[in-house]
Amino acid sequence: MTYRIRNILIAVGLALVAMLLTLFYVTNYKRSVQQSTSGVSVYVAASDLTAGTPGADIVKQHELRVETVQQRDVVPGAISDPRQVSGLVLAAPVYAGEQLTLRRFSNVAAQGIRSQLKGTLRAVQVAGDPNQLLAGTLAAGDHVDLVANLRLQSNTTSTATRIVLRDLTVLTAPNDPTLGKVSTPSGGDSVILAVTDTQVQRLFFVLKNADWTLELRPVVGAIDSADRVDTLNTVLQGGAR
Numbered sequence: 001m002t003y004r005i006r007n008i009l010i011a012v013g014l015a016l017v018a019m020l021l022t023l024f025y026v027t028n029y030k031r032s033v034q035q036s037t038s039g040v041s042v043y044v045a046a047s048d049l050t051a052g053t054p055g056a057d058i059v060k061q062h063e064l065r066v067e068t069v070q071q072r073d074v075v076p077g078a079i080s081d082p083r084q085v086s087g088l089v090l091a092a093p094v095y096a097g098e099q100l101t102l103r104r105f106s107n108v109a110a111q112g113i114r115s116q117l118k119g120t121l122r123a124v125q126v127a128g129d130p131n132q133l134l135a136g137t138l139a140a141g142d143h144v145d146l147v148a149n150l151r152l153q154s155n156t157t158s159t160a161t162r163i164v165l166r167d168l169t170v171l172t173a174p175n176d177p178t179l180g181k182v183s184t185p186s187g188g189d190s191v192i193l194a195v196t197d198t199q200v201q202r203l204f205f206v207l208k209n210a211d212w213t214l215e216l217r218p219v220v221g222a223i224d225s226a227d228r229v230d231t232l233n234t235v236l237q238g239g240a241r
Contacts, residue, residue, distance in 0.1 A: 039068040042078050042099050049094040055085030055105060064100060077101035113171050120196045123171055124203060127190040132213045135174040135189050142170040143217040148210040162229045164206055169194040
């Protein structure tokens with residue numbers, strides 16, 4: 001075999017390998033395209049669904065319908081069986097025709113106030129009179145500061161006032177019918193606040209040992225001044241020439 005013939009055979013062999021690889025690639029590509037365009041059954045909302053709707057009610061009231069979509073159009077987390085959501089609650093709105101996914105649902109136990117508690121946050125119910133709790137003004141989602149007037153010594157009338165806690169989230173307002181009335185000596189209301197597991201200690205101390213009130217923070221652009229403590233002397237001398 002001459003050198004020229006050997007080179008020709010090598011070239012032909014490489015061409016055959018290239019052709020086989022091309023056929024293999026084209027075959028796999030056609031198969032993937034066919035799979036992506038094949039019909040897949042998914043569950044979509046038959047009507048608009050609001051957050052807080054139990055999954056069991058959605059299934060029971062036939063709020064789902066089956067539609068066929070292409071494989072590539074299936075939303076991640078799409079349910080394959082209505083029973084997957086029967087023990088869950090819808091955490092976000094779903095609109096008619098939208099695919100139903102597990103990402104839109106949460107555990108039943110994590111609804112209401114519980115759904116807003118994460119990490120170190122805790123919920124504390126605080127009873128007080130309407131003025132302290134801004135009854136009629138305060139609403140769930142508002143942010144408040146806690147102002148306290150503390151006795152410096154138990155056997156004297158010397159006191160000091162300061163903002164003890166800032167930017168507390170109101171989980172339930174005094175006028176919320178789901179909260180109900182709390183029996184207090186003054187016949188007052190109550191509010192549920194979100195505090196951290198360390199803030200609750202300062203809050204409890206103030207409730208037991210001081211006069212206090214809540215103050216409403218701005219909804220947008222709230223700014224905190226420098227912390228300060230006011231006593232009889234600072235109040236009398238403040239602004240005096």
